[in-house]
Amino acid sequence: MGRQPCCDKVGLKKGPWTAEEDQKLVSFLLGNGQCCWRAVPKLAGLLRCGKSCRLRWTNYLRPDLKRGLLSEAEEKTVIDLHEQLGNRWSKIASQLPGRTDNEIKNHWNTHIKKKLRKMGIDPVTHKPLHPAPANPPPLPADGDGSPEEEEGVEDKTSAAVLGSATTSTGTDGGGGHDVFCTDEVPMLHLDDIVLPGVDVGTATTGSPFSESSATSSSSSYSASASSGGIDEEWLGSIMEWPESMYLVGLDVDDMVTAAAAATATSSSWEFEDPFNTYQRIALFDHGHELTWA
DNA sequence: AAGGGAGCCAACCGCTGGGTT
């Protein structure tokens, strides 16, 4: 017959995740990798269902997630892919490293949809909302009609914009067409991060955070910083990662081993420092980014 | 300064396809 019944939901916690829960989940997954989500909450000591754990990890805690608004290029990619694939957010997300389907879905619904409509483009069909009438009727006074009707016809721009938005890949919509003026947060890459006493090149090639060093395990590791500087107080405030979280060196195996050790002992985040060369790592910036301090 | 509305996003819900027994 079938397998054991799925976990009942009695006694399981719902709602926002706490920093402590995040910590438990992260340390477990770093130590053990992703295996059977159903077993994860039990093994990690969480009163959550496996589904919730998976969602939290994939959408929020994964170290390789980018944060911040989608860049102009990413937005274009999303639009292009959406035209081809429709609402297959996971497929679209798979083309955008570090982005999740949930994030893209949210961004689509809150930003891109609106933008396209303003441009006179139907976000579903990616075609102009209305055929261009000879004499466009005046816009409604409040512009609060139904979504399909709210925008006046911008025949010229919509056609031009449609082209640039959905087909151009090499330009940013033209210098004059500031079509995709996103409120983009500058995304720092690993090379942008200056590690005191650490040569970035070395760190890049030898660290767990280089894309190329992704192992066969579930996650690749990349680093980004949400701002140029590392603010200890800020780090502490966004996630109460134990102050004593020290990891040895820059190797992913060390990191995983340390996390596993911490999980195994379950009582301490203190680690030996045999080399006096520890790099302190604030593992997660609010749970999503690897940040060095 | 307070209240209300809009925007945003993390998390949940329900469904589906594929795998297991």
Place this chain on the structure above:
DNA sequence: GAACCCAGCGGTTGGCTCCCT
């Protein structure tokens, strides 16, 4: 082959924050 489980997916919701009046 049927019954069942599980991971993943897409739609939806609830609550927080920000902005406007």
